[in-house]
Amino acid sequence: MNQLDYLRISLIDRCNFRCQYCMPEGAELDYILKQQLLTDAELLTLIQEVFIPLGFTRFRLTGGEPLLRLRVTDLVRAIASLPQIEDLSMTTNGFLLAPMAQNLYDAGLRRINISLDSLDPDTFDQIIGNHGRSRWQQVWHGIQAAYNVGFDPLKLNVVVIPGINDHEVLDLAALTIDKQWHVRFIEFMPIGNWHLFGDRGWVTSAELRQRIRECWGLTESQVRGAGPADVFRIPGALGTLGFISQMSECFCDRCNRMRLSADGWLRPCLLNETGQIDLKTALRSGVSTAQLQTQVRKLLAIKPEINYKQRDSGITGTYTRTMSQIGG
Ligand code: SAM
Ligand code: SF4
Numbered sequence: 547m548n549q550l551d552y553l554r555i556s557l558i559d560r561c562n563f564r565c566q567y568c569m570p571e572g573a574e575l576d577y578i579l580k581q582q583l584l585t586d587a588e589l590l591t592l593i594q595e596v597f598i599p600l601g602f603t604r605f606r607l608t609g610g611e612p613l614l615r616l617r618v619t620d621l622v623r624a625i626a627s628l629p630q631i632e633d634l635s636m637t638t639n640g641f642l643l644a645p646m647a648q649n650l651y652d653a654g655l656r657r658i659n660i661s662l663d664s665l666d667p668d669t670f671d672q673i674i675g676n677h678g679r680s681r682w683q684q685v686w687h688g689i690q691a692a693y694n695v696g697f698d699p700l701k702l703n704v705v706v707i708p709g710i711n712d713h714e715v716l717d718l719a720a721l722t723i724d725k726q727w728h729v730r731f732i733e734f735m736p737i738g739n740w741h742l743f744g745d746r747g748w749v750t751s752a753e754l755r756q757r758i759r760e761c762w763g764l765t766e767s768q769v770r771g772a773g774p775a776d777v778f779r780i781p782g783a784l785g786t787l788g789f790i791s792q793m794s795e796c797f798c799d800r801c802n803r804m805r806l807s808a809d810g811w812l813r814p815c816l817l818n819e820t821g822q823i824d825l826k827t828a829l830r831s832g833v834s835t836a837q838l839q840t841q842v843r844k845l846l847a848i849k850p851e852i853n854y855k856q857r858d859s860g861i862t863g864t865y866t867r868t869m870s871q872i873g874g
Pocket of ligand 2: 609
C-alpha cells in the first residue's frame with residue numbers, strides 16, 4: 547500500500563448537468579441541505595489540523611460541480627496558501643470555467659481535469675441532459691481558457707459509453723497530437739444510473755487501446771498526477787492518453803485515496819461505506835482536532851483491509867449513490 551496522502555474533497559453535491567451515467571434527469575436525489583455542508587472554515591480546519599498533520603499533501607476539489615460552490619476561488623486561495631500543500635487540483639464539467647479560469651489559476655490552482663465526453667455537440671447534450679440549448683460550446687471555451695491560462699497538466703476526462711460515444715474514441719485521442727492535452731478514458735461504472743449500465747455495459751480500456759494502436763501506434767508514457775491511470779502516448783504527440791480501468795483491471799489494492807463528502811463524511815472507498823466517519827458532526831459537537839486525528843488514523847489503518855475486500859468482491863454490485871454524491 548502506498549502512503550495515504552491524497553484526499554478528494556467534494557465541495558457540493560449539486561450540479562448544473564444531468565449526465566446520464568451520474569445524476570440523470572428525473573433521478574430522485576437527496577440533496578445536502580445548505581446548513582449541512584461543511585463551511586469553508588470547517589473545511590480549512592479539517593485540512594490544516596487533521597489531514598496535513600497525518601501526512602496528506604495532495605488534495606483534489608470535486609463534486610457535484612465544484613464551480614457551483616459560492617466563493618470557490620477564495621476557498622482555493624486559502625487552501626493553496628497552506629505551505630504543506632504539494633498538489634491542489636480540481637475536476638469540473640467546465641461549463642462555468644471560461645470566466646473563472648484566470649482567477650482560479652491566480653488563486654493557486656495549477657492542475658485541472660475537465661469532463662468532455664464528446665466532440666459532437668448533439669451527442670454531448672444527449673449525455674449531459676438536454677437543457678434546451680447546447681452546452682458544448684461553453685465547455686469548449688472553458689477548456690481553451692484553462693489551456694491559455696497555463697493549467698498543466700490539463701486533462702480531459704471521457705467516460706466511454708457503448709453505442710453513445712465510443713465511436714469518437716479516435717477523434718478524442720487525436721486531441722493529444724498537437725496540443726499538450728491529456729485525454730483520459732474512464733471505464734463506465736455501475737454507480738448512479740446503473741440502469742443505463744445494465745443496458746450497455748462498458749468498453750474495456752484494452753479494446754480502446756487496441757483501436758488507437760491500430761491507427762497510430764502507442765508507447766508507454768507518464769504524466770503528473772496520473773493516479774490509477776495507465777498512461778500512453780501516440781508516437782510524437784504532445785499530450786498523453788490515460789486509461790482508467792477500474793472495471794476490467796481492478797486497482798482497489800493500490801488505492802491510496804480517501805474521499806470527503808460535502809457534508810463531511812470521510813470514506814475510505816468509493817464503493818463501500820465501511821468505517822466512514824462523520825467529521826462534520828464531530829467538529830460541530832466540539833470534538834477536538836487531536837481526537838479527530840485519532841479517529842482518522844484508525845480509519846487509515848483499516849483502509850488496506852477494506853480495499854482488499856473490495857478487490858476480492860469485485861465491482862459486481864449496483865451502487866445507487868452517484869459519483870456526484872460521493873465526490874467522484
Ligand atoms: N462535475 C465534475 C465533472 O463532471 O467533472 C466533477 C464531479 S464528477 C462526479 C467526477 C468524474 O466522475 C467525472 O469525470 C465523471 O465523468 C465521472 N463519473 C461520474 N459517474 C460515473 C460513472 N458512472 N462511471 C464512470 N465515471 C463516472
Ligand atoms: Fe454533474 Fe459531473 Fe455528475 Fe455530470 S458527472 S452530472 S457534470 S457531477
